[in-house]
Each structure stands twice: as structure tokens, then as C-alpha cells.
Amino acid sequence: MTAKRSERLLDSLTYIALTVCALIFLLPILWIVRTSFTTKAIAYQIPPKWFITPTLDNYRDIFTDNPFGKYFMNSMVVSLVSTVIAVFLGAMAAYWIARRVKGGNFLRIAILGTQMLPPIVMVIPIFMMIKKLNLLDSWVALIATYLSFSLPYMIWLLMGFFEAIPKDLDEACEIDGCTKMQAFTKVVLPLAAPGIMAAGILSFLMAWNEFLFALVLTGTGARTLPVAIANMETQQGVMIAQLCAATVIIILPVVVLSLFIQKYLVNGMTMGSVK
Amino acid sequence: MLSVKRKQFLIFIVPSLLVLAVTVLYPLVYSFIMSFTSSSLKVRGFGDFVGLDNYIKAFKDAYFIKSGWTTGLFTVIVVTLEFVFGLSVALMLNRIKRGKKLFFTIIIVPMLITPVAVGLIWRLLLHPDLGIVNYLLGVVGLEGQAWLGDAKLAMMTVVLIDIWHQVPFMILLLLAGLVSLPGEPYEAATIDGASRLQTFWNVTLPLMKETIIVAVLFRVITAIKTYDLIYVLTKGGPGTTTEVISYHIYKQAYTFLNTGYSSAMSYLLLLVIMLLSVVFVRLGRGKAQAR
Numbered sequence: 001m002t003a004k005r006s007e008r009l010l011d012s013l014t015y016i017a018l019t020v021c022a023l024i025f026l027l028p029i030l031w032i033v034r035t036s037f038t039t040k041a042i043a044y045q046i047p048p049k050w051f052i053t054p055t056l057d058n059y060r061d062i063f064t065d066n067p068f069g070k071y072f073m074n075s076m077v078v079s080l081v082s083t084v085i086a087v088f089l090g091a092m093a094a095y096w097i098a099r100r101v102k103g104g105n106f107l108r109i110a111i112l113g114t115q116m117l118p119p120i121v122m123v124i125p126i127f128m129m130i131k132k133l134n135l136l137d138s139w140v141a142l143i144a145t146y147l148s149f150s151l152p153y154m155i156w157l158l159m160g161f162f163e164a165i166p167k168d169l170d171e172a173c174e175i176d177g178c179t180k181m182q183a184f185t186k187v188v189l190p191l192a193a194p195g196i197m198a199a200g201i202l203s204f205l206m207a208w209n210e211f212l213f214a215l216v217l218t219g220t221g222a223r224t225l226p227v228a229i230a231n232m233e234t235q236q237g238v239m240i241a242q243l244c245a246a247t248v249i250i251i252l253p254v255v256v257l258s259l260f261i262q263k264y265l266v267n268g269m270t271m272g273s274v275k
Numbered sequence: 276m277l278s279v280k281r282k283q284f285l286i287f288i289v290p291s292l293l294v295l296a297v298t299v300l301y302p303l304v305y306s307f308i309m310s311f312t313s314s315s316l317k318v319r320g321f322g323d324f325v326g327l328d329n330y331i332k333a334f335k336d337a338y339f340i341k342s343g344w345t346t347g348l349f350t351v352i353v354v355t356l357e358f359v360f361g362l363s364v365a366l367m368l369n370r371i372k373r374g375k376k377l378f379f380t381i382i383i384v385p386m387l388i389t390p391v392a393v394g395l396i397w398r399l400l401l402h403p404d405l406g407i408v409n410y411l412l413g414v415v416g417l418e419g420q421a422w423l424g425d426a427k428l429a430m431m432t433v434v435l436i437d438i439w440h441q442v443p444f445m446i447l448l449l450l451a452g453l454v455s456l457p458g459e460p461y462e463a464a465t466i467d468g469a470s471r472l473q474t475f476w477n478v479t480l481p482l483m484k485e486t487i488i489v490a491v492l493f494r495v496i497t498a499i500k501t502y503d504l505i506y507v508l509t510k511g512g513p514g515t516t517t518e519v520i521s522y523h524i525y526k527q528a529y530t531f532l533n534t535g536y537s538s539a540m541s542y543l544l545l546l547v548i549m550l551l552s553v554v555f556v557r558l559g560r561g562k563a564q565a566r
Contacts, residue, residue, distance in 0.1 A: 014367045015374070021364055022381045025439070029384065031407060032396050046410050093291035096284065114299055116548050118500045120521040121541040124528050125302035125309065148298035151291060180284050209389035211503040216529070226391040230507055240399060247392045254387045262380065 029251075036244035043241035058245035067220075068246065071228040078139055078224060079207035082146035087200045090154030091192075095184055097155065098162035099170075108159070114152040119212045122148060127216050137219040145213045150203040157202070161195030162188065198264035205254060225250045306538040314535035316528075322535055329539030339540060341515060342523035349430070349519060350498040353437050358491060360438065361445030368446070369453040379450075386443035393440045394507030398423065401432065426513045433508055433517050437501070445490055452486030453479075492555040496548055520544055 035043050037054035062068045097107055126145055135141040169191070170183040178186065189196070211226040218227060229246045232239070310329055313322035333339050364382065368375060385393065400408050401422040409419025422432040460482065464474045480487075502521040505511060511518030511526070518526075524544070528537035 011371070014370055018364070018367050018371070018374075018378050022378055025385055025443070026381050028396055028400055028439075029388075031400065035399070044405055046405055046407075048407060048410065089291045089294060092287040096287035100284075113549075114295075116496055116545075116552060117299075117303075118521060118541065118544055118548065120500070120502060120524050121306060121538075121545050122299075122302050123525075124534050124537055124541065125305040126298075128534070129302065129305065144298055147294055148302070151294055152299070155291065180287070184287075205387060209391075211389065211391050211506070212525075215506075226389050226503075229395060230391050240405065243395060243399065247395055250392050251388045254389075255384060258383070258387050259380065262383075 032244045032247055035241060036248045038241055040239075040241050043244070058241045059249075062242050062246050062249070065242075066228070066232070068228065068249070071223050071225050072249065074139070074218075074222050075208060075224040075226075078142045078146065078222075079204050081139070082143045082150055082207050083200055083204045085143070086147060086150040086154045086203050087196060090151050090199075091158055091189070091196060092184070093151075094155045094158035095162050095188060098159050099167065111152045111156050114149070115156065117149075119149075123212055123216050126213070130217055136217060137221045139222055141217050142214060142222060142224070145217060146207045146210065150206060153206070154199055154203055157199040158192070158195065161192045161199075165191050194264055197261070201257060201261055201264065204257075208254060307542065309535050310538035310542050312535045314538070316532035316534055325535070329536045330543070332536060333540050333543060338515065338518075339520075339523060342518050342520045345430075345516075345518060346499055346501075346520040349434065349437075349501065349517075350495055352434050353441070353498050354491060354494045356434070357438055357442045357445045357494060358487075361442050361490075362449055362487075364442075364446045365449035365453055368450055382446060383443045385440050386447070388440070390440065390503035391507050393436065394504050397436045397439075398508060423509055424513060426516050429509055429513055429517050433505065436508065437498070437504060440504070441494065441497070445494060448490040448493070449483070449486060452483050452490075456482050488555060488558060492552065495551060495555075499544070499548055499551075 034052070036058055037056070038049075038052050039055055039057065042049050042052055126148070130136055130141045130145075133141075165188055170187050173183040173187045174180070209226065210224070211230070214224040214227045215230070218224065223231075225246075229243070229250060232243055232246060309321065311324060311326060313325050313328075314320075315322060368378060368382075371378075388396075400406050403409060403419060403421045403424065408422070412419050420428055423429050456479070460478045461474065464478050469477065500521060501519055502525065505517055505519055505522045506525075509517045511522050520540075521544070524537050524540050527533050527540065
């Protein structure tokens with residue numbers, strides 16, 4: 001009887017603690033969302049006005065005063081293209097490594113090693129290379145640079161997925177007369193589709209959120225959103241309401257994406273790290 | 276000796292190897308060579324070969340050493356607190372049955388936000404005059420602080436913000452480990468009459484050992500690399516109180532243009548990260564054998 005009661009008490013405490021946690025994570029974001037819908041004057045008001053009539057002015061402003069549309073486009077193109085290339089090349093490489101134990105081991109360690117490289121080690125030589133090639137401030141430069149982390153990451157994640165698929169399946173296909181490529185595209189890829197989806201989303205997130213390379217390698221032409229919002233503040237003093245709107249724009253796609261693919265996302269992250 | 280089939284199979288790996296050779300290997304070698312030269316953005320080409328001078332300079336450079344300590348301190352505090360907090364939340368999430376998905380969905384959100392946005396969000400909230408945090412403190416009768424401008428508080432503030440951003444990752448990994456634990460040891464513990472705390476110490480923790488090591492290693496490595504958050508929050512200041520190693524190297528390269536020296540420092544950072552990884556891997560193995 002008492003055991004049951006203490007159990008129930010513990011349950012209530014757990015729910016209270018979790019609610020507090022959830023609020024700590026959620027409230028700062030909600031406050032930013034709220035401020036992004038206020039007028040400029042209200043955004044500065046302390047004590048804050050709790051009930052506001054929402055306005056879309058800030059969102060309109062950042063797209064007209066700033067070339068924010070262009071930066072959004074840059075982020076989208078660079079993230080999408082680098083992800084597509086990484087998925088395409090990474091899937092093939094991961095399949096090769098997963099199916100060939102011999103000689104694959106060194107590659108496995110090397111690929112895991114790339115995940116430990118601090119970006120600061122890479123950014124200086126990459127900057128000099130890109131400068132020499134006259135490609136500073138271009139999409140190509142960013143896409144190629146992002147492959148340096150997203151391709152190994154993709155290979156690492158997908159190796160696990162491919163290893164989980166029984167070898168017999170693609171071997172059976174080859175015995176029936178298909179080539180390696182056919183066995184890969186017709187048998188293995190469809191089976192690994194959820195994993196590839198998860199890995200692709202993670203790679204997109206990494207590129208979308210990347211800052212250091214974009215900061216160093218771009219000017220105003222190929223600038224991505226993280227660099228754009230970091231600059232907004234220094235350029236125009238503290239334009240609170242607009243800054244909030246810009247922040248919402250940068251996190252919205254990521255959060256929406258995560259809601260749709262939560263199951264895959266969790267699989268991908270735990271696969272990549274625990275294995 | 277290669278059969279036709281194996282040759283065809285090479286098509287799978289060769290494109291990736293080429294891309295990695297250009298985007299990873301070449302820059303690494305380039306910067307390694309650069310670390311032995313007086314290379315600078317002010318002059319063309321590599322500059323002169325100076326042997327180990329850059330490395331020796333780094334060990335005598337008080338600012339570099341200090342940024343190393345700052346990074347170490349930041350990493351230890353952040354990872355320890357994130358581990359304790361993350362494990363508590365993971366245990367709680369593992370316990371409840373209703374609402375688990377909702378809590379989980381909310382809790383992982385900060386992790387997905389780019390560090391730049393995280394920094395900006397908190398700068399606005401913590402603004403000494405215009406921020407909501409100081410206002411709310413005022414409401415309950417506490418004095419507001421210059422959270423990021425005060426040399427005594429800046430580091431603590433950065434640590435707390437980093438925890439807000441990164442603890443979801445710890446929760447995610449540890450929860451994944453908890454969910455996949457086998458049920459039998461717990462049944463045995465209940466039969467033996469073990470208390471809740473005993474079960475946690477003697478069953479949960481040992482079974483979670485590998486997950487914990489991986490999660491901690493992962494966070495240690497990312498914490499040592501921290502750069503974006505510092506750039507947005509404090510730019511290393513006030514003074515150099517929050518100047519972590521990555522930011523210090525960045526400053527050397529792009530403010531003082533010393534690319535040779537920066538490369539040497541970044542290789543030292545890389546060396547430390549590699550050593551730490553080896554230690555953790557050994558740790559993981561040693562414990563597994565002892566069990």
C-alpha cells in the first residue's frame with residue numbers, strides 16, 4: 001500500500017520536473033517568436049507588454065531592407081546540393097565498405113577520425129585553397145567545403161544501415177545475373193531507404209546550421225543565413241524585432257522538418273553515435 | 276589480379292575517395308606544412324620554413340596557454356553538468372508512460388537550432404536593459420546583471436547557454452541507451468530486494484557504461500571545438516575571459532593574419548582531441564574487461 005503511494009508520489013514529481021524542463025527549453029523560443037510579431041516600439045518596451053496585436057511588418061522588412069531572400073536561397077541551395085551529393089556518393093561508398101571487410105577497416109577508422117577534426121583546423125587551408133582558385137564567395141566553394149564533413153558523416157551512418165541488411169539478398173540478385181550496381185539500386189537501396197532519409201536530413205541540418213566556413217568563405221554574394229543574422233546585429237545596432245523575425249526564419253524549417261521525421265531523426269543520431 | 280567484377284565494384288568507392296582527398300586530406304596536409312612556415316596572409320605563398328618555431332612559440336604564448344585552460348575548464352564544467360542533468364531527464368523520461376512523446380518533442384528542439392541563433396536568442400533575453408530576464412528578476416526583487424558583460428559572470432553565462440543548447444543531445448543518447456537495456460537484471464534486483472538507489476548504482480550504471488562513455492566522448496569533442504556560440508555571445512570577452520581555443524586561433528588567422536602560427540596551434544588542438552579519444556576508447560575497453 002505504502003509502496004504504491006510512494007510510487008504515485010514519485011510519478012507526480014517526475015511530471016512536475018519534466019514540465020519545468022520543457023518550459024525552460026520552450027519559453028525562450030516562444031518569447032522570440034512573440035517579439036518577432038511585435039512592432040519595433042513594443043519590442044523595446046520594458047516592462048514588456050504581454051498582449052500584443054501581431055504584425056508581420058518585421059518579416060516584410062527583413063526581406064525588403066535586407067537581401068534576406070537571397071541569403072535564404074543561398075542557404076537552401078548550398079545545404080540541399082551538398083546533401084544530395086553526399087547521399088549519392090556516401091551511399092555507394094558505404095555499401096562498398098559494408099560489403100568488403102578486407103581493406104575496409106582502415107577506411108572505417110579514417111572516416112570516424114574525420115568526425116573529430118575541429119573545423120578551425122580545416123578552415124585556414126580551405127580558405128587559402130579557395131582563394132587561390134578564385135572561388136571565394138561562391139556556392140561551389142561552400143558546397144565542396146561542406147562535403148568535407150557531410151560525406152564522411154554520411155558514409156559512417158549508412159555503413160551501419162547497410163551492414164544490417166543481409167548479404168544474401170544482394171548476392172542472390174547477382175546470381176540471377178544482375179550487376180553490382182543493379183543489386184545495389186534494386187535490392188539494397190529500397191531496404192535502406194528510411195536510414196538514407198534520416199542520414200540525409202541530418203546532413204541537411206549540419207549544412208543549414210554551419211557557421212565558421214560560411215563566415216570565412218563568403219562575402220555578400222553567397223552569404224548563408226547564420227552569417228547573415230550574426231551580421232545583422234553588428235550592422236544595425238540592436239534591431240530587436242527584426243532580429244527575432246530573422247531568427248524565427250532560420251529555425252522554422254529545422255523544427256518543422258524535425259516534427260515530420262522525428263522517428264528517423266532519433267534513429268540516425270543514435271546509430272551514428274552509439275555504434 | 277583484379278577480377279572484372281571487383282574492378283566494377285571500385286566505381287562505388289573511388290568518387291568518394293577523390294572528393295575526400297581534395298576536401299579533407301589536401302587541406303590537412305597543406306595546413307601541416309604551413310605550420311612549419313612563417314606563412315601569413317600578408318605575403319604570397321608559404322613563407323619561409325621555420326622548423327618547429329611556431330610550435331615553440333605556442334608553448335611560450337601566454338594567451339594561447341590561457342585559451343587552452345579556458346577551453347578545458349569550459350569543457351569539464353559543461354560536460355559534467357550536461358551529463359548529470361541529461362541522465363536525470365533521461366531517467367525521468369524513461370519512467371513515465373503518458374506524454375513521453377510530447378515531452379521528448381519539446382526537449383530536443385534546442386539541439387536543432389544553429390548555435391548562432393541560440394546565441395542571439397540568449398543575447399536578447401539577457402540584454403541588461405532591454406532583456407526579459409533582468410526584468411523578471413526585478414519583479415521578484417532580485418538585481419539584474421550584465422550577464423555577458425561582467426568578467427565574473429560571462430563564463431558562467433556561456434556555460435548555462437551551452438547547456439541549454441546541448442543537453443538535449445545528451446538526453447537523446449542516454450535515453451536511447453536506457454530504452455534498450457534488458458529487463459532481466461532488474462527483475463533479479465527486485466527479487467533480491469534491492470532499493471531504488473542500489474538498483475541504479477549496481478544495475479543501471481554498469482549496463483549503461485558504454486553508452487555513457489560514447490555520449491561523454493562525443494560531447495567532450497564537440498565542447499572543445501566550440502566556436503560559433505562564443506563568436507555570437509562574447510567574441511571571447513570581456514577581456515579574454517571566454518576566449519576558447521578555436522576562437523583564439525581564428526583571431527590569430529583572420530585578425531593578425533598569422534596563418535603559419537595558427538596552423539601550428541590548430542594541430543596542437545587536433546593532437547589533444549586525438550589523445551582524448553584514445554583515452555576514452557581505452558577506458559571503454561578496460562571497463563568492459565573488468566566486468
